[in-house]
Amino acid sequence: MIRVGIVGASGYTGGELLRLLALHPSVQVTVATSREFTGKPISYVHINLRRYYPDLKFTNVEIDALTSRCDLVFINTPPGISQKITPNLIESGLKIVDLSPDFRLKNIEEYRRWYQMDHEAVDLLSKAVYGLPEIHRDEIKNAELIACPGCNSTASILALTPLIESNIIDKAHIIIDVKAGSSEAGRKPNLGSHHPERANAMRPYSVEGHRHVAEILQELSLLSKEEIRIMFVPHAVGAVRGALATCYTWLTQDDVDENMLRRIYAKRYGREPFVRIVGEGLFKYPDPVNVVGSNYADVKATQYEKKGVIAFCAIDNLIKGAAGQAIQCMNILLKIDEKTGLEAPPLRPI
Amino acid sequence: MIRVGIVGASGYTGGELLRLLALHPSVQVTVATSREFTGKPISYVHINLRRYYPDLKFTNVEIDALTSRCDLVFINTPPGISQKITPNLIESGLKIVDLSPDFRLKNIEEYRRWYQMDHEAVDLLSKAVYGLPEIHRDEIKNAELIACPGCNSTASILALTPLIESNIIDKAHIIIDVKAGSSEAGRKPNLGSHHPERANAMRPYSVEGHRHVAEILQELSLLSKEEIRIMFVPHAVGAVRGALATCYTWLTQDDVDENMLRRIYAKRYGREPFVRIVGEGLFKYPDPVNVVGSNYADVKATQYEKKGVIAFCAIDNLIKGAAGQAIQCMNILLKIDEKTGLEAPPLRPI
């Protein structure tokens, strides 16, 4: 059994890691940290997990405890913290699956610009692998440090990758309009997530520039020789879980039709264990309600009149957008079946 | 024009007072206080009110400003504050419509027990009139100080009053099960009202004793010679606005039937401007979605088998449960048409 630690285990993503790992056959959670709830049992915070971790209590972050009791650590902290503790953990031989943004951006200036702080572990940036298996699976296999994507980034990149790679779109004019559920902002109360303010909202936010833009550009640029330019606006809507990326762009070729789009997506994602291409059915486009509770990303692209193309991707922001994808990366790293612990179908209706 | 001040104007109830008074033909809001937003225009907080109060800004609470610029003051503060400022305002000749709980309870020991603090204006308690027009209309007419009911209390008392007064129920065994929307807890974020925690909740709270129990018992006891005993449990459900009281009790007489219940309610409330008795229609029982945005209370009582009786009351917790009822009291006090400024029908669907 692989011994696993979770730094930052009392939030929503921490809760999802605990939930998904509870039944994972190859790992055992040995450490779960929380400043706020140190000493409390897991189910004090994660009431749903009552009976699953009868003996585990939240502890403070202690490097020694992590290195002595864990083989692998999920880091799930606000920006600026992982860069401080990850170097020590790596040095002690632990594998790190980082869900924070600290090691996502290769360009240190970009990190400074978007997170407005210095980076204290610059030398690790080259080692870090961006944890999107659909793009970096081979590198993840041998990584020491995996930097898992943000949820908006996961949806956006998965929607657009086949279009970028197949080189059929105008890469300088890409619109990404995201709709996202309230769990995205975490467990800490704030006005924007206060129920009376949020329940019926359709509210643009971070219009002046969302941090996920940096990693979306970085990753899409890897797939293309030309410069990528996007406009990206997330919108807070009234669901708890789920994120939908609606991506609009224009075709640069005249011979594209629906069949070709289908083939491009089918070829790109046909073997992916967690990407499903949406086709026939009572509802015909990706919608998070069809993936909530699972690690799936549902995708589809469609032509709009002759020149336009629209690509959609729907995920559960806490699973494929966070904890599930982190476990998928861990499975790849551990060389076990990538779907281990992630087989459960989505819960519907929700 | 009556000059009106609102102490505590940046919260949800404050916002509703401002919204409803914006079009009220007999009053003008001259002072609106907020510690947090002093100096900001009204629409900075109450974005919906953009254009309605172009010249009004939030100020700090200053007794002098209130006494010099107001004829009547709505007080809308947490427990313990009104008892400190109201005496000065009354002394200066202002009328007070208090939406806080400070002057609701006649029994000082009850106040101490439920609010766990001393009361510094005990002598005003006898002057204070409980601001439920359906029960205390005549006293409100001449009051200096009106203590408006809590929202749960309003719904519970209006549901039960005809049953108590007609003396047909077992007053020692009354159950009040309340369902309430999230706006009830105010504009300040907290975990229970955090959208991901609240959106789909059906969550009992204050089971060990909700403060509104004290005023419900006080008021129902005025209507009865016998002792009233209730069990009262509010439940947080996933709406923003609305409160429904479902009240269960048993008949003490054998000759009661549906017709008699209808007559009792029709007789009691037939002339009330804001109590509607629910009858035929696509939906046949009170439901807050039929009153949201208005000052109406929808009520109905029905027999359950031979011995049981269930009384329902649905209100908009921020209007008939707070700001609207306060304005209704003000209208009565000002001797103008009780419906002034409150004529708008409910908004549906919502």
Place this chain on the structure above:
Amino acid sequence: MIRVGIVGASGYTGGELLRLLALHPSVQVTVATSREFTGKPISYVHINLRRYYPDLKFTNVEIDALTSRCDLVFINTPPGISQKITPNLIESGLKIVDLSPDFRLKNIEEYRRWYQMDHEAVDLLSKAVYGLPEIHRDEIKNAELIACPGCNSTASILALTPLIESNIIDKAHIIIDVKAGSSEAGRKPNLGSHHPERANAMRPYSVEGHRHVAEILQELSLLSKEEIRIMFVPHAVGAVRGALATCYTWLTQDDVDENMLRRIYAKRYGREPFVRIVGEGLFKYPDPVNVVGSNYADVKATQYEKKGVIAFCAIDNLIKGAAGQAIQCMNILLKIDEKTGLEAPPLRPI
């Protein structure tokens, strides 16, 4: 008093017309039709309106009754019906405010293409005025037949008009991403609006072509010499009321900045009674939760990096997107204050 009829009065838009007209000082509703609920009182269906129309019952559509008892008729029917009854009503000298799509499109081929039926009143098309006061106020004043815009169209056109008119954007590349509440689809149950399917949805629909595209293009083209091209995708989200249009395009001039955008919108809409430009406040972008219950459209445009521009418009789909705008048009037609009956501020929180 103007005598008003409502053809199609039992749906949500019909309910809103009845709600808003209940307090309108210059009109009286004399006829309200409903096939399904003929003979039932208004409040049987519109439970919120109990007490407002005590003597009015739903009737069948009868031209004679309409012509003898009405001066003006709101028509609120599915496509294909207004074109059949409107000619008779106009001939009898009635004014028509049509909320159906039958007279919105000037081009008969476009009507046939989008609504897949012939048009039986082609000669009236030239008389019909598109009922968006912000663009056609002068024509509305003297119209016999007003064809009110769809809700998505209202939001989209109001968001984009200043950008089109000021000629600073690339009109061939405009994206309109709409989020809309469930009331948009009307009162008739269907799978897409079934609560378990809809509550948490973020669901693209009519991606292959939404009917409102035709009228958006028609109207925006009036404002521009160049061809307008749009991609338009509406998304069903989990609110009941509200529509938000997020419009993305690119600047064709280098000297545009935030100040210039603000000036353009302020100049265009500064005197509009129902368009508010969103600026400072706790939330800084248009969101339907700030306009629900009112006839306001909240708009804002902002630069995205150097070349992009994003324009937002939030409305209550049943009010500014339907019933409220129809009444605004009626007021203009009747030469009374345009705000009559529409003064109520938005309801918030909702």
Place this chain on the structure above:
Amino acid sequence: MIRVGIVGASGYTGGELLRLLALHPSVQVTVATSREFTGKPISYVHINLRRYYPDLKFTNVEIDALTSRCDLVFINTPPGISQKITPNLIESGLKIVDLSPDFRLKNIEEYRRWYQMDHEAVDLLSKAVYGLPEIHRDEIKNAELIACPGCNSTASILALTPLIESNIIDKAHIIIDVKAGSSEAGRKPNLGSHHPERANAMRPYSVEGHRHVAEILQELSLLSKEEIRIMFVPHAVGAVRGALATCYTWLTQDDVDENMLRRIYAKRYGREPFVRIVGEGLFKYPDPVNVVGSNYADVKATQYEKKGVIAFCAIDNLIKGAAGQAIQCMNILLKIDEKTGLEAPPLRPI
């Protein structure tokens, strides 16, 4: 592998059976019937299940197909259908787990009264075991025909059983106030579940008598020598999943305190695999949001002042209230671990 058929597989409960059985190690679904969707693949309706049943299509109900291809059949139909097909299936040696109400009531008169039809398989009633494992586990082990409880019944009976069995309450005065999510009413659209009507509802329904009352009384009466009398009112609230029963009654003994209540529940349910007693934590009472996605029932009882007692039970109405409990019964019948296929923790937040 046990071969399993599902009669009525396209609704929500059918979908949950398919979802939960997809990963069940001991069974294989061989038949899934649906009149409406005959010939369509499973994922056409249950979009969440794309990839899980690649070769299974909906078929019509055919007794021969069921008897030749199944060892056990879940029946999931409206009242009146199971009584017609179950006799044939039993005769052919199949085991039946019936989620419809046809075999729940032992008293044929009660069936006629509540379902207003005759029963054509009266002789099977004595064989049928009420499928609530917490009460009838031993009989389920050897049953041929299991009649699974309704969702409200499950929550109500589990909440009250320890109080009834311990003989400490006034059994003639029990109130059950249920709050329930919209999935309870199934996948077929209707006005009450239409999103705009339901999203913010707090709506009492079936006040005149809900069918589940009959089975609740039947089952609670088995536990008591005295007559049980209940008032039962379900309320539609704005969640998709979940049911909460709040049960109020009075103590008949003076020596009961919180500790004793805790002991009574702990003793009764301590070994139950799917009943959890709620204690400490961020939220201290049962709430469906803590069990959604799982087969758990969260329960708690608390004293109200000296004489009252309130018992709560929260379940996922589609799982412990339907499909999950049916599978739990199947596991017991198959003599495999009762938790097989049902181990997944609840999904939270939801």
